[in-house]
Amino acid sequence: MIDLHYWPTPNGWKISIMLEECGLPYRFLPVNIGRGEQFSPDFLAISPNNRMPAIVDHEPTGGGAPVAVFESGAILMYLAEKTGQFLASDVRKRYQTLQWLMWQMSGLGPMAGQNGHFLLYAPEKLPYAIERYGKEVDRLYGVLDAQLAGTGAYVSGSDYSIADMAIFPWVRTHKAQQVDLQKFPHVLRWYDALFERPAVKRGLALGKALRVPTMTDEARKSLFGQTAQSVRDRHNAAEALNLEKKRT
Numbered sequence: 001m002i003d004l005h006y007w008p009t010p011n012g013w014k015i016s017i018m019l020e021e022c023g024l025p026y027r028f029l030p031v032n033i034g035r036g037e038q039f040s041p042d043f044l045a046i047s048p049n050n051r052m053p054a055i056v057d058h059e060p061t062g063g064g065a066p067v068a069v070f071e072s073g074a075i076l077m078y079l080a081e082k083t084g085q086f087l088a089s090d091v092r093k094r095y096q097t098l099q100w101l102m103w104q105m106s107g108l109g110p111m112a113g114q115n116g117h118f119l120l121y122a123p124e125k126l127p128y129a130i131e132r133y134g135k136e137v138d139r140l141y142g143v144l145d146a147q148l149a150g151t152g153a154y155v156s157g158s159d160y161s162i163a164d165m166a167i168f169p170w171v172r173t174h175k176a177q178q179v180d181l182q183k184f185p186h187v188l189r190w191y192d193a194l195f196e197r198p199a200v201k202r203g204l205a206l207g208k209a210l211r212v213p214t215m216t217d218e219a220r221k222s223l224f225g226q227t228a229q230s231v232r233d234r235h236n237a238a239e240a241l242n243l244e245k246k247r248t
């Protein structure tokens, strides 16, 4: 059984979609990031970056102790290796997929994340930040469109892969990102096709009822007030708690 520590957001959907695609049994453990549950000592022991998603595989290949993985890209690779699905073993195909997975992890995800932040959540409208991230997201959609025009099918070639599963949930946020998909016909064709996949629908539905559409003050404080000092404070608090537990 796999524990999925998850909240219904683009990075979470990558893994709920992959688990549904693979047909692996899993247990959904909500991490309400608006309420600060990502800072609980138990979760930090699995995901020290205080971000979800994370998984714990209680039946790893080859047996032995459970395996915990954080970072959605690493989780997708782990599950692909475990199941032998959605990541080819042929070296050329494998690295086609892995390079587009890294493109999502280092490019589309962070840039769209910042774009969304300055468009939707920043207390003031900052034209420079909005233009900077808006242009970069536009450029990245241009790159994706050209790639999909070339393959005529999926992002890394003729086979559906973990790269598609990483990119799709972020493209799902295109409206909030103020991206007009009509400008990117190959992305639109690919996006519509993926939306029809039953496993994608099930992955997107996981925890849907828990999703809060508006940013509350509590969530804003939990998500946007983090510094190195808040990380240190939490480590110290967890250590103090451990010492206390050992003493009693």
Ligand SMILES: N[C@@H](CCC(=O)N[C@@H](CS)C(=O)NCC(=O)O)C(=O)O
Pocket (backbone or CB within 6 Å): 009, 010, 011, 012, 033, 038, 050, 051, 052, 053, 070, 071, 072, 073, 222, 223
């Ligand atoms: N690079 C990480 C990013 C994960 C991430 O940013 N998760 C967000 C929700 S989409 C989160 O857990 N935020 C909690 C916080 O900011 O404290 C991954 O891909 O797994």
